[in-house]
Amino acid sequence: GAVVSQHPSWVICKSGTSVKIECRSLDFQATTMFWYRQFPKQSLMLMATSNEGSKATYEQGVEKDKFLINHASLTLSTLTVTSAHPEDSSFYICSARERGLRNEQFFGPGTRLTVL
Amino acid sequence: AQSVTQLGSHVSVSEGALVLLRCNYSSSVPPYLFWYVQYPNQGLQLLLKYTSAATLVKGINGFEAEFKKSETSFHLTKPSAHMSDAAEYFCAVSMNTGFQKLVFGTGTRLLVSP
Numbered sequence: 001g002a003v004v005s006q007h008p009s010w011v012i013c014k015s016g017t018s019v020k021i022e023c024r025s026l027d028f029q030a031t032t033m034f035w036y037r038q039f040p041k042q043s044l045m046l047m048a049t050s051n052e053g054s055k056a057t058y059e060q061g062v063e064k065d066k067f068l069i070n071h072a073s074l075t076l077s078t079l080t081v082t083s084a085h086p087e088d089s090s091f092y093i094c095s096a097r098e099r100g101l102r103n104e105q106f107f108g109p110g111t112r113l114t115v116l
Numbered sequence: 117a118q119s120v121t122q123l124g125s126h127v128s129v130s131e132g133a134l135v136l137l138r139c140n141y142s143s144s145v146p147p148y149l150f151w152y153v154q155y156p157n158q159g160l161q162l163l164l165k166y167t168s169a170a171t172l173v174k175g176i177n178g179f180e181a182e183f184k185k186s187e188t189s190f191h192l193t194k195p196s197a198h199m200s201d202a203a204e205y206f207c208a209v210s211m212n213t214g215f216q217k218l219v220f221g222t223g224t225r226l227l228v229s230p
Contacts, residue, residue, distance in 0.1 A: 004159075034217075043206060043220045044160070093159050105218065107152075107159040 003027055004096050006108035013084055014116055021079045021111045023094035030096035033077040034105065035069060038091040050077050074099070084115040118143045118209045122221035130229050135179075135194040137224050139207030142188065149190040150208040150218065151181055160206065166190060177201070202228045 003026040013019050023033055032051050036044040048064075050056040050071035058064045066088075068080040077096075081088055091112050095105040123138040141147055148167050152160040164175025171183040181192045190207060207221040 006159075043222045044218075046217055046219075049217065091157075095160075104162070104165070107161070109159040110157065112157065 002098065002104075002106045004030075004094065004106045004108040006092075006094055006111050008111060009109065010112040010114075012114045012116065015085050016083055018080055018082045019084055019113060021081075021092055021094075021113075023077045023079070023096065023108050025075045025096040025098070025106070028096075028098045028106075029074040030077075031074065031099040032097040033071055034095045034097070035067075035077075035079050036093045036095070038093060038110075040091075044093060047079075081113065084113070086115045089113055089115045118147065118211065118219050120149075120207045120209050120219060120221040122205075122207050122224050124224055125222065126225045126227060128227040128229065129197045131199055132196050135192070135197045135201065135226065137192040137205050137207075137226065139181075139190045139192065139221060140188050141190060141207075141209045143209055143211070145211055148210040149181075149183060150210070151175065151179070151190075151192045152206045152208060152220075153177075154204045154206065154223075156203075163192070163205075197226075197228050199228050199230070202226055 005024045007022045035047045038044045047062045048056045048058045050069050052071050052074050056069035071077040093110040095107045119142045121140045150165045151163040154160050163179050164173045166173050166183045174180045179194045204223050206223045208218045
């Protein structure tokens with residue numbers, strides 16, 4: 001149990017286009033989902049926290065208009081990178097926190113974004 | 117503010133040798149502490165967590181970690197390394213008010229040689 005999926009696993013896009021990444025909790029309800037960004041050989045940096053049905057909370061320095069987060073249901077959150085540029089190329093990882101007693105984050109496999 | 121420091125970006129061991137990955141934390145409140153493993157191009161998998169119960173925590177794949185408040189440490193150990201243990205390991209801290217925001221260390225790459 002407690003599986004989190006991400007789609008796509010990798011994406012290549014042209015500069016200026018928008019890319020949507022989906023994060024799904026497959027077998028549990030996720031009251032909170034987190035989006036992280038990981039640069040090569042570096043740690044994970046939290047970008048934003050989203051609670052189902054409410055606006056995401058962004059970390060300092062993260063442009064909310066560039067990284068649009070929607071958490072429309074208890075099993076789905078999306079991250080849209082708008083007007084992507086090469087500097088947005090990175091590994092994006094989501095995690096989901098289960099509603100209920102098991103208060104733990106479960107991580108998705110990540111999405112590799114390359115912007116040409 | 118909370119933070120974790122992982123000493124050593126790379127640790128190399130021989131297969132069968134002891135694995136020791138160091139993590140020191142800084143927290144103004146009693147913390148929750150975690151160790152995660154990441155294989156290439158994959159997400160993170162929880163190895164173990166400390167949530168103020170037993171100070172010696174046993175995790176998956178033979179790993180364990182000991183919470184030492186006096187040393188503000190949470191080092192990860194495994195008695196005998198296996199080739200499959202080669203991966204990136206991250207220590208993380210969270211406030212003990214629930215598994216809220218995780219603050220990750222910079223990671224330690226474990227290399228295992230035959």
